[in-house]
Amino acid sequence: MKSMQTLKNKKDSNVRVRFAPSPTGFLHIGGARTALFNWLYAKKTGGTFILRIEDTDTARHQENTIEPIFDSLRWLGINWDEGPGKGGDYGPYRQSERTHIYQDYAQRLLDDRKAYYCFCSPEELKEKRDAAAKKGLSFKYDRKCFGIPLEESRERIKNGEPSAIRILAPDDGTIEFDDMIYGKIKVNTENLDDYVIMRSNGLPTYNFSVAVDDALMEITDVIRGEDHLSNTPKQILVYRALGFSLPGFIHLPMILGKDGSKLSKRHGAVSVGFYREEGFLEEAMVNYLALLGWSYDEKTTIFSVPELIEKFSLEGIGKKPARFDYDKLLWMNGYYIRTLPAERIKPLIEKRVRDFLENADRSRIIIKTDEISERIDRIMPLISMRIKTISESISRIYPFFISVEYNEQLKEYFKNKEISAQNVLEKTIDSIKEIGNEEDFNSSVLEEKIHKLCEDLDIGIRKLTEVLRIALWADKVSPPLFETMAILGKDETLKRLAKYLKAIDGK
């Protein structure tokens, strides 16, 4: 292990925190929040943020299940100072590559009689557990294998008998630690049993590997979900047995689903990747996540990342579990879409538009490829305050790029209305034709024309625009009409008015 000196040169503090996901194929909302808080704390203190992969369960983890987690972290802007792909003086950073380390430390425990081999089969244990449950008792390992002399155990292992290693939990006494959020936690050791630290396949279990790694990686503050609060005493057993000193513990309140139960797939999307695909901005995601269990003052809800780094503090973390409120996230995303500079949002929309056109009926496309970018520039101010996600943008603006079709309902929409849609369309066409060149075909000229037309026809502007809106947009809702016409251009505008006129002919 290298000295801290090299790190101290790079960092302003000794704070070392880590995010330790297990490769599940995606980054969970709760995990993202944990990662964010660790990262913010590191940034705030000038400390080091470490990424460690907890992949000790080979049965469940395949290699490619970690990449999406890296992607999501990077997307959120949570980059790590040490970890996979980054290196560091405390590696390797995948637990699957640290097996020999756990075996070594387990061996020390064995030699010190602080751990012992266990030959009980999983089936046998399950039976005992079930029997205890049936009697309404809590199961605690009966130390059946504790008495087996080490030499005999080694002999049996040499003969091929499968064995696990259990840590010896003290019979009496208490484990006590200070959680920075939840305060003093005290547990009587009689509630702890001799749990397995090394499986029969030679790999460590979570509570062992996490303690060994946090100690060896010199983690100063363990920031993780409250679901680990109950595991902490078990890990402290390891720290004690191995003579490691304790890090600070900061347990974050859980994130629950809308109904108050643990956030899971049935609550809808729980992966960060989903929100990214849905068109949520990382700014909104980070801001929202930061507010789940943390708050700064009584009024501020919008925080940029630099502001979060500046204002974040462990003291602001609450202890009450928070429900994940999709509506508020949506609102916040909409807020960022309409507030952030257009150049930040435009590429995201442009990508969606190009993907959309890629799959669109070519005969309906009304725009040249090299005109898309400029058109989006003009559309942006019309929709930025109307969408809450980027993915939603397509449904709002596609008629700017492909021709419209009217369904039966729209064709008959004005059938028995007091106004004559035919008349409105014809008069509008005449009026618009009067506008000279394309340059004059702008929203203010159009607005003037249409208002004048209303007067001439003695008809309310709402009535008139309703007709035009359906004709131009094939919908009862559209971006502001005059701007829309200007963007579509004179030809396309006239084409659509005529098309709708024809569509309602005889209706």
Next chain:
RNA sequence: GGCCUGUUCGUCUAGUGGUUAGGACAGAAGGUUUUCAACCUUCAAACAGGAGUUCAAUUCUCCUACAGGCUACCA
């Protein structure tokens, strides 16, 4: 079942031994308006329950209820 933890508007939360208990989302009403949004104004909305400590408890203590977590050779 055992152990651990939590409980302020529907939701995220601020807050204090004496406050009109504050903000944000969502909701309602109104304004603005070419639709829809956005924006502005206003309204409604909370200290889980019960004891105790105290001159005074939402705030401190205990109990109950409810909720969540852990209780695996998962993490």
